[in-house]
Amino acid sequence: MTFSNKGFREGVKAGIPIAVGVASYGFVFGILSRNAGLDLWEALCMSMFVFAGASQFVALDMWISPLPMAAIISTTFVVNLRHVLMGAVLADRFKNMTGPQKYGSLFFMVDENWAYAINEWKHGDQNATLLAGTGFSIFFSWAVSTLVGNVLGTRQIDPAKWGIDFCFTAIFIFIATGMWQGKKDLLPWIAAGVTAFLFSRYLPGKWYILAGGLAGSFTGMITDDT
Amino acid sequence: MTPEMNSLITIFGMAAVTYFTRIFGFVLSDRMSTVPDCVNRFLINIPGTIIISIIVPQIFNGKKEALIAAVICFMVAVRFRNMVLVMITGVITIYFLRNHILF
Structure with missing residues (x-):
């Protein structure tokens, strides 16, 4: 695995299609942040330093006066717990990197580029900068679209009406087909899907992603003998 | 504390816990010199099952x-x-x- 400026630029380019999809969400986040009472700097700081879409939307939902600070921070933690599992997978890929390279790259890890990079690496790509590069594209578009949304934030647009919300589902379907390694994945994936479905139906928030990942991976640990 | 101050503290608190989730699993997995086989089999299944x-x-x-x-x-x-x-x-x-x- 190599870490280079050239690799970073390749990553930035590879991240553009994802960044376009992210921009539509950042725009909506910006608009909603204005409605929730965040000024431009607050919204921009949140998008640039937290940089985790799902948890930011959840936080907006909780943004009332007086601000429930502890509740918002702890909910953010729980919604983002899946990152712990995602990060664990990267250790092997980043073995030869320096500290700043590792911990800088991890800042840019979100669901979309993590899945994209893991998939590329699995198919032989040796560019360790892929995560940071694609992440930077996503970061840039998330920050700029938040800014635009917050400034324009009076009208409501409905991403569902235009089908834009399905963009991510489509990306994840593409990534899942690339990750399929054969029959041994069947039981873990079924366990993950069923668990995630049940959790999403009966528990609020984003717990279901973590629950499904844990259930599926435990199933794989037991059934996978290779 | 002013409301503006509270907003900023909340946002940076969110940022801190989120970055912690990003590095915590990585650090744990990175520090283990030899990863037990069952842990490996667990980790290998994470990407696909999270996506699903x-x-x-x-x-x-x-x-x-x-x-x-x-x-x-x-x-x-x-x-x-x-x-x-x-x-x-x-x-x-x-x-x-x-x-x-x-x-």
Whole structure:
């Protein structure tokens, strides 16, 4: 695995299609942040330093006066717990990197580029900068679209009406087909899907992603003998 | 404390715990010199199962549009192996289905 400026630029380019999809969400986040009472700097700081879409939307939902600070921070933690599992997978890929390279790259890890990079690496790509590069594209578009949304934030647009919300589902379907390694994945994936479905139906928030990942991976640990 | 101060503290608190989640699993996994076989088998299954856990509730949301569009995306993904094409197919399909343009 190599870490280079050239690799970073390749990553930035590879991240553009994802960044376009992210921009539509950042725009909506910006608009909603204005409605929730965040000024431009607050919204921009949140998008640039937290940089985790799902948890930011959840936080907006909780943004009332007086601000429930502890509740918002702890909910953010729980919604983002899946990152712990995602990060664990990267250790092997980043073995030869320096500290700043590792911990800088991890800042840019979100669901979309993590899945994209893991998939590329699995198919032989040796560019360790892929995560940071694609992440930077996503970061840039998330920050700029938040800014635009917050400034324009009076009208409501409905991403569902235009089908834009399905963009991510489509990306994840593409990534899942690339990750399929054969029959041994069947039981873990079924366990993950069923668990995630049940959790999403009966528990609020984003717990279901973590629950499904844990259930599926435990199933794989037991059934996978290779 | 002023409300502005509280907002900033909350935002930076969110940022701190989020960055912690990003590095914590990595650090744990990085520090283990030899990873036990069962841990390896656990880790190897995480990417696929996390992706499935994100997808399934989005597809089985009680509306048939998402399921139909997902099946079409799946076929395009397997056939053409092109992310942008799958994205465009998905968005156009769901747009047509939701607005009842085809049926």
